Amino acid sequence: MTAQQQSMLTGSAVRQDVKKGTVIHNGSTDCLGLLLISSGQLRAYILSDEGREVTIYRLFERDVCLFSASCMMRSIQFEITIEAEKDSQFWVIPAQVYQQVMEQSAPMANYTNEIMASRFSEVMWLIEQIMWKSFDRRLAAFLLEEAVIEGTNCLKITHEVIGNHLGNAREVVTRMLRYFQNEGMVSLARGTVEIVDTKRLERLAGK
Amino acid sequence: MTAQQQSMLTGSAVRQDVKKGTVIHNGSTDCLGLLLISSGQLRAYILSDEGREVTIYRLFERDVCLFSASCMMRSIQFEITIEAEKDSQFWVIPAQVYQQVMEQSAPMANYTNEIMASRFSEVMWLIEQIMWKSFDRRLAAFLLEEAVIEGTNCLKITHEVIGNHLGNAREVVTRMLRYFQNEGMVSLARGTVEIVDTKRLERLAGK
CATH class of the missing domain: 1.10.10.10 (Winged helix-like DNA-binding domain superfamily/Winged helix DNA-binding domain)
Known part of the structure; x- marks a missing residue:
């Protein structure tokens, strides 16, 4: 990354404190941004029409939450809810800023790929659990x-x-x-x- | 992409014809490369210890098969099998060549992101089906x-x-x-x- 790209990211990051139970991201209408978790615990889950829930994965200290910035990628076509399971602190990088840097920076885009691949692995593990x-x-x-x-x-x-x-x-x-x-x-x-x-x-x- | 990157990709691509029923990729031991499907139909599925199968998604003409090059990303930690459901033709870009271009080229890395996000969307749809x-x-x-x-x-x-x-x-x-x-x-x-x-x-x- 160039120095300019780095300062765009750090300059735009906003720190946020949320209480346990706060819904941080709710389906595809929200697009808060990328979250870098500094403390606490988040839970990503899906909801059925009847209101049943199932946890897809959890995020802890130093994890990155990508799907709270789902508007960044048009191929993300699913609704996920992200909730604080404990009082949590995180940095928010606005979706547009992150997207702009990612479009120019190969290392940033590859990093994003790795994050998505690890969430993908968790989801595949979940399917195996449910099925077998x-x-x-x-x-x-x-x-x-x-x-x-x-x-x-x-x-x-x-x-x-x-x-x-x-x-x-x-x-x-x-x-x-x-x-x-x-x-x-x-x-x-x-x-x-x-x-x-x-x-x-x-x-x-x-x- | 630079002209050099483009010629690396096209120069390394190999055309392959497979018969219906051929297993193209089998778990994490295989790493054939990225497939660009020119005709036919592929099926990606997972296997339980007892040999039961479930289809994760299917690929058709002009689709790109990413997980046949799963060694490209260390965060891909799941076993998937890819099989030709019909007689199929595709181009194979070797995993190392693709990875090398992706590491340097932001457009290529972003394109890969979009492919992964659309597979992710299909898998999320599958979880909803299975659960609800x-x-x-x-x-x-x-x-x-x-x-x-x-x-x-x-x-x-x-x-x-x-x-x-x-x-x-x-x-x-x-x-x-x-x-x-x-x-x-x-x-x-x-x-x-x-x-x-x-x-x-x-x-x-x-x-």
Whole structure:
């Protein structure tokens, strides 16, 4: 990148602080810009006509959120919602500025390619999960992943929120968690799911 | 692009003819190159450990196949198989040549971005189908799409091949097609599925 391109990017970047639960990008009507996450956690998900959700991927510190600038590329023809899962801070580079630099700069365009390819890989992984894995294995994998993200085996999460991540109804989640509890893999209390047998959950998840 | 870059691409391109059923790219071990399809039809699909298939997208005349050159980008971390669904002809640009030009040329890198974004859009559409649509609606949509591609309502296709496209067992396909037949939407014969009531299939598919 030239010095001019660099200063265009840094000069246009705006810092933003959002509270947990804030919707940052909502479908193709929004085009906030590219986000560089400095702290917190974002979740990208899709919504069915009936209001069911499924998480497509998550973004953490130092990740780049590309689809909040989806107007940059006319071939991006899908609706995605991006929400802060925790209080988050990020830098926003306006879509037009980013697009202008990307059109001129091969390194920037190649960098964007790599970001898109890694989101693509996550989405392909998700398709494999949905197509080939039964719900008990997906739920086990989700609980283990949450424990790593949160750094604790005692997860503060409702059955409804789990359903929104996995694309299943709350009742289905509750039923399976009760089965996990009967089998001694988790312990349930109001608003929490505690992992008590990590090894067995890992075997179930196929790890 | 510079004249030198253009001649690198055209000079390295090799024309290839393949028969229906040829596997052109098989997972991450292969890295043939970028394909420019001049005639025929390709299918990109994923495979489960148990050998079940699901079609991710299809490629037609003038489409570009990017993931047959997946070694170009290290962020492409998934296994995809590409197969000729019909006798096909295409030009192959070797992955290293394409990568070298893309690293220097912003237009080429941006063009690659657009190709990837349109495949991404197709994959997002597939996730929505799998997550929110019941199998009868997906099968109806598939039959209608096939009729458009083949230009006929009398499809020469086995129940097993339909299952490989949609990620379902042959028995499940057969059961649903018999239901469609009882309802007067299709007519079944050995190796063919004939659409007899397009309007009703369209309503079922949600079109």
